[in-house]
Amino acid sequence: MNTIDLTPLYRNSIGFDRLASLLDSALSSNTVSSGYPPYNIEALDENRYVISLAVAGFEKSDIDITVDRDLLIIKGSKPEDENRKYLYQGIAHRTFERKFDLAEHIEVSGAEMENGLLKISLVKEIPEAMKPKEIPISDTSDAPPQSLNHQPETIDQAH
Incomplete structure (x- = not known):
């Protein structure tokens, strides 16, 4: 290697x-990633994103979403229904796990399911301390010069 x-x-x-x-x-x-379930990553604007996963046949209760440090983990498992006898099963209900590395300051803001799509909303929230700030430049030409070793003069009045 x-x-x-x-x-x-x-x-x-x-x-x-x-x-x-x-x-x-x-x-x-x-x-090697299995490619299941298929997904999209969409940028809504500069600071908001959505991950959409095609999870047809899964219920909300079948899916777990966790964030561990900077890793988003989505797991799905469907309990088998022994009462059903399939002649052909083309709709996948297999267990899956998808992992997404999250960049710094990306937070998961919510998740929703609609029409077989799981949508996970992400937002980039930069802390105030990390945002650029302007540093003013002071004008020292108007101030009297100062020395680091300046000591006040004593006047001898015993003259």
């Missing part, structure tokens, strides 16, 4: 450990 050394890319970067681990896991991943 070939490995790629990404060290030169991170020499001038600070705080990109998550990116490094994502690249490492993507390059070393031997897992």
Whole structure:
């Protein structure tokens, strides 16, 4: 198996450990996704997204949605109905698990099911401390010059 050394890319970067681990896991991943259930990822605007999964035949109670750190996990399992005798079963009701890596500051804001589609709403919420802020530049030309070692002069009045 070939490995790629990404060290030169991170020499001038600070705080990109998550990116490094994502690249490492993507390059070393031997897992094959089944492609079930099919899904779409839609950008509604700059800060809002929707993941839609085609889950026809599943009820809300058959699906679990969890967020573990920066990983969205959607699991579905349908209990088998032993009273049914299928001659042909083309509608998949098999157990599934879909995982989505969430970028920093992406939060799951809700989920709904409609017409066989599970829609998961995501929003990007950047904390105030992380937003860019403008730093004013003060004008020191109007202020009297100050020295770091300035000591007040004493006047000798005993003259």
